[in-house]
Amino acid sequence: xxxxxxxxxxxxxxxxxxxxxxxxxxxxxxxxxxxxxxxxxxxxxxxxxxxxxxxxxxxxxxxxxxxxxxxxxxxxxxxxxxxxxxxxxxxxxxxxxxxxxxxxxxxxxxxxxxxxxxxxxxxxxxxxxxxxxxxxxxxxxxxxxxxxxxxxxxxxxxx
Amino acid sequence: xxxxxxxxxxxxxxxxxxxxxxxxxxxxxxxxxxxxxxxxxxxxxxxxxxxxxxxxxxxxxxxxxxxxxxxxxxxxxxxxxxxxxxxxxxxxxxxxxxxxxxxxxxxxxxxxxxxxxxxxxxxxxxxxxxxxxxxxxxxxxxxxxxxxxxxxxxxxxxx
Numbered sequence: 616x617x618x619x620x621x622x623x624x625x626x627x628x629x630x631x632x633x634x635x636x637x638x639x640x641x642x643x644x645x646x647x648x649x650x651x652x653x654x655x656x657x658x659x660x661x662x663x664x665x666x667x668x669x670x671x672x673x674x675x676x677x678x679x680x681x682x683x684x685x686x687x688x689x690x691x692x693x694x695x696x697x698x699x700x701x702x703x704x705x706x707x708x709x710x711x712x713x714x715x716x717x718x719x720x721x722x723x724x725x726x727x728x729x730x731x732x733x734x735x736x737x738x739x740x741x742x743x744x745x746x747x748x749x750x751x752x753x754x755x756x757x758x759x760x761x762x763x764x765x766x767x768x769x770x771x772x773x774x
Numbered sequence: 775x776x777x778x779x780x781x782x783x784x785x786x787x788x789x790x791x792x793x794x795x796x797x798x799x800x801x802x803x804x805x806x807x808x809x810x811x812x813x814x815x816x817x818x819x820x821x822x823x824x825x826x827x828x829x830x831x832x833x834x835x836x837x838x839x840x841x842x843x844x845x846x847x848x849x850x851x852x853x854x855x856x857x858x859x860x861x862x863x864x865x866x867x868x869x870x871x872x873x874x875x876x877x878x879x880x881x882x883x884x885x886x887x888x889x890x891x892x893x894x895x896x897x898x899x900x901x902x903x904x905x906x907x908x909x910x911x912x913x914x915x916x917x918x919x920x921x922x923x924x925x926x927x928x929x930x931x932x933x
Contacts, residue, residue: 653871653886664888664895667828671930701862703877712812716875716882718862723873727812727881727899729823729930736823736929738897740884768925770895771830771888 652698653721653742655771664771665722665742672735672754674761678728679711687757688717688724691750697721697741721745740770811857812880812901814930823930824881824901831894831913833920837887838870846916847876847883850909856880856900880904899929 655664677683681704692699697719704715710731717724721742728735737754739747755763814823836842840863851858856878863874869890876883881899888894896913898906914922 653873653888655888655891664886664893667895669826669927669929700864700873703860703862703875705859705877705879707879714812714859714877714879714881716862716877716884718864718873718875720864720866720873722886722895723875723884725875725882725884725899727823727901729812729814732814732930732932734823734930736826736881736899738899740886740895740897742886766927768828768927770828771891771893773891 652744655773656743661769662773663769665740665745665769666747667722667738667740667768667770668747668751669766669768670737670739670751670754671764671766672737672758672760672762673764674733675728675735675758676733677758678733678735679706679713679730681706681713681715683757684713684715684726684728687753688715688726690757691739691753692717692719692724694753695739695741695747695749696745697724719745724750811903814932815902820928821932822928824899824904824928825906826881826897826899826927826929827906827910828925828927829896829898829910829913830923830925831896831917831919831921832923833892834894834917835892836917837892837894838865838872838889840865840872840874842916843872843874843885843887846912847874847885849916850898850912851876851878851883853912854898854900854906854908855904856883878904883909 655662685704700718702717704713706713712728712730714727722740725738726735739750741747814821844863859877861876863872865872871889872887874885880901884897886895898909900906
C-alpha cells in the first residue's frame with residue numbers, strides 16, 4: 616500500500632440532494648432512482664454537454680484546511696443544483712496543500728491548492744440543469760480571494 | 775444513504791508509481807515520502823502551476839465499461855509520469871454512462887461519458903514534471919474515437 620494512503624481523507628457519504636426542475640431524458644412513470652441528470656442542453660443557440668468553469672483564485676485563505684474545503688465544495692455543489700455522489704481529499708505535507716474532487720451526477724468539482732502561494736485551481740464542471748456560476752459566491756466566502764479568474768468552457772458542443 | 779451509493783465502484787488502491795526526474799521543492803536528505811510533485815513550472819517564457827487539457831472525444835467506444843475506463847485512466851496517469859492517490863468511478867443506469875476521477879499528486883484526471891452519444895469529456899490536469907499530452911495515445915487506444923478535440927489551458931499563470 617502506498618505510504619500516502621493514511622494521509623488521505625475519504626468523504627464518501629453522498630448527500631441526497633436532487634433537483635428535479637428541468638426536462639429529463641427518462642420517460643415518465645419509470646423508476647428514476649438513478650435517473651441521469653447530466654443530459655445535453657441547448658442555450659444561446661448552442662447544444663452542448665455542459666459548462667466547465669476553470670476558476671483560478673489568488674490571494675486566498677484556508678487553502679490548507681481539508682475539512683473547510685470539503686464543506687465549501689459540497690455547499691458549492693448544492694447551491695448549483697448538483698447531486699453529490701462521492702468526494703475525496705488529500706492533504707499534503709509539509710506545505711499543507713489539498714487536492715480533491717467531488718464527483719457529481721452532473722460531472723464534478725475539483726480543487727488543487729498551493730497555500731504557500733495563496734493560489735488554488737478549482738474546476739466546476741456541470742451538466743443538465745445545474746448552473747456552476749452559482750457556486751462562485753460560495754468559493755468567495757470560503758476562501759476570500761483577492762482575485763478570481765473564471766474561464767468558461769462549453770464541453771461537448773454538437774451544434 | 776443515497777440509493778446511488780451501491781452502484782458506485784470505488785477503486786482506492788493507489789499505485790506506487792512515482793517519477794523522480796525533475797527538480798523538487800523538498801531539500802535533499804529529508805523524508806520525502808509525501809514530497810510534493812506539483813510544483814510550478816517555467817516553460818515557453820511562462821511560469822504557471824500546470825497544464826490542463828480539456829479533451830472531448832467523439833465516435834468513441836467502451837464508454838460504458840467502468841473497469842476498462844479505470845484501467846485506461848490509470849495507464850494514462852502513469853505514462854504521463856503522474857502519481858495516483860485515489861480513484862472512484864460511478865456507473866449510471868440505464869444508459870451505462872460512467873463518471874469518475876483519478877486524484878493525482880500532480881492534480882487529476884476525470885472522465886464523464888455519454889455512451890448513447892459515443893461522446894466523453896476527459897480532463898487531464900497535471901503539474902510539475904508530468905506531461906498530459908503523453909496520455910492522449912492511451913485514450914485513443916482505449917476508446918478508438920473518430921475525433922479528438924484537445925483544448926490546452928495553462929492554470930495558475932504568474933508570469
